[in-house]
Amino acid sequence: MQPDGWSVQPISIVCRFAPDADLDLATGTPVGDEGHYLYILNEAANWDYRTTKSLLFSIWQRPWGHSWLILESPRDRLEFGHTGDLGHSKPRYHDGVFQRIREGHPNPIAYLWQTMSDGRFQTGKPNRPPSFVWRMPITRRRYQLIHEYVMQRNYDQFGVRSNNCTDMVIEAAALAGINLIHRIRLTLPPETKVWGRTARVWTDPQYGILEYGTPDVLETDLRQLARLGIGSDATEWYLAWKR
Numbered sequence: 001m002q003p004d005g006w007s008v009q010p011i012s013i014v015c016r017f018a019p020d021a022d023l024d025l026a027t028g029t030p031v032g033d034e035g036h037y038l039y040i041l042n043e044a045a046n047w048d049y050r051t052t053k054s055l056l057f058s059i060w061q062r063p064w065g066h067s068w069l070i071l072e073s074p075r076d077r078l079e080f081g082h083t084g085d086l087g088h089s090k091p092r093y094h095d096g097v098f099q100r101i102r103e104g105h106p107n108p109i110a111y112l113w114q115t116m117s118d119g120r121f122q123t124g125k126p127n128r129p130p131s132f133v134w135r136m137p138i139t140r141r142r143y144q145l146i147h148e149y150v151m152q153r154n155y156d157q158f159g160v161r162s163n164n165c166t167d168m169v170i171e172a173a174a175l176a177g178i179n180l181i182h183r184i185r186l187t188l189p190p191e192t193k194v195w196g197r198t199a200r201v202w203t204d205p206q207y208g209i210l211e212y213g214t215p216d217v218l219e220t221d222l223r224q225l226a227r228l229g230i231g232s233d234a235t236e237w238y239l240a241w242k243r
Contacts, residue, residue, distance in 0.1 A: 005190070005208075008049045010217050011183040016230075021177030022139050029230050030178065032137030038146065038176050039070035039234060040169055041079075041130040044219045049184075052192035052201065063094040065215035066126060067169040070238075071150070073143055080150060081126070082168040084119035084158025093160055101194055106203040109188060112160045112210060119158035125242055134222040135234040138176050145175045166213035178230075181221040182213045 017023065017030075024031050045065035048054040068081025085092050091099055093112055100108035138146070149172060157163050166182050173180050187209055191200050202208055226233045 005187060006052050006192075007187040009185045009187075010181060010220075011185055011211065013179045013181055016179055018174070018177040018179070022142070027229070030136050030138070030176075032142070033140045035072070035074035036138050036140055036143045037070075037072040038136050038138050038142070038172065039072065039238070040067065040134045040136075040173065040180075040218075040222060041070065041081075041238065042067050042132045042134070042215050042219045042222060043126075043128055044131045044216050045214070047214075047216060049186075052189055053194065055186075056192070056194060059094050060098065063092065066128065067166045067215045067218055068122060068126065069146075069150070069169055069172055071143065071146055073140075078147075079124055081122040082119060082153075082155055082158070082163075082165045083122045083126070084116050084155075084164070086116075086118045086120075088118055090114070090116060090118075101199045104200070106200060107207050108199070109201050109210065110204070110207050112212075113207070114159070115163070116158045117156060119155045119163070121153075121155040129239060129242075130235065132219050132222055133234040133238040134226060134231050135237075136173075136176060136178065136231040142176050146172050149175055161210070161212045164213060166215055166218055169218070170213060180218060180225075182218040183211055184214055184217050186210045 022031050023029060043066040045062050048058040064085070066081065068079065071078045087095065090096065096111035097108050100111055153168065170180055170182050188201050190202055191198055193199070225231050
């Protein structure tokens, strides 16, 4: 923790694989039926978490990342995700926080606790390329579980702390039998420097800790898994396929 109270900590998981995960007995790595795969596509925002000031500045420069899925069988390849925070009826999350800072709101960061009602089911490729694509073999049964989950899920609500694109991906991965590190805990100081001026971050202590799922943490975990031979790096394949 820094002198002003700022700290950043990825939130760990209890166990990597579900008790009923489909694993190779010799290697302990996931196995599946021929032609069945789950892909997790990730666009990291690469925010700078060193200080409150550096994080706010990097969010201002690049407000969002994204995570989404491909579900593949021998018959088809389906690409989808959960989008939201479109800014149609309310300011986007980053805009709302900065607007409140400019207005001198006592709890600018509290804007991130709101839930947006502009969530949508994304079909097909988004307009930005992924920074990393991870592929994992799955069984026909897992394929069906994930497909049913995706089609029945409610996409109307969208939030920072829950029910966002990364959360959808994590829930699908859990149905495939694997748990992924994706959440981060930020301990926020009550004030910080923004644009050369001291700005209030919060006055109500309930807003002093923010936990949420983020593509940045997820991508770090996915890259580590690929290095360990758990799943594989499919980034080049995807970029060539979508050319």
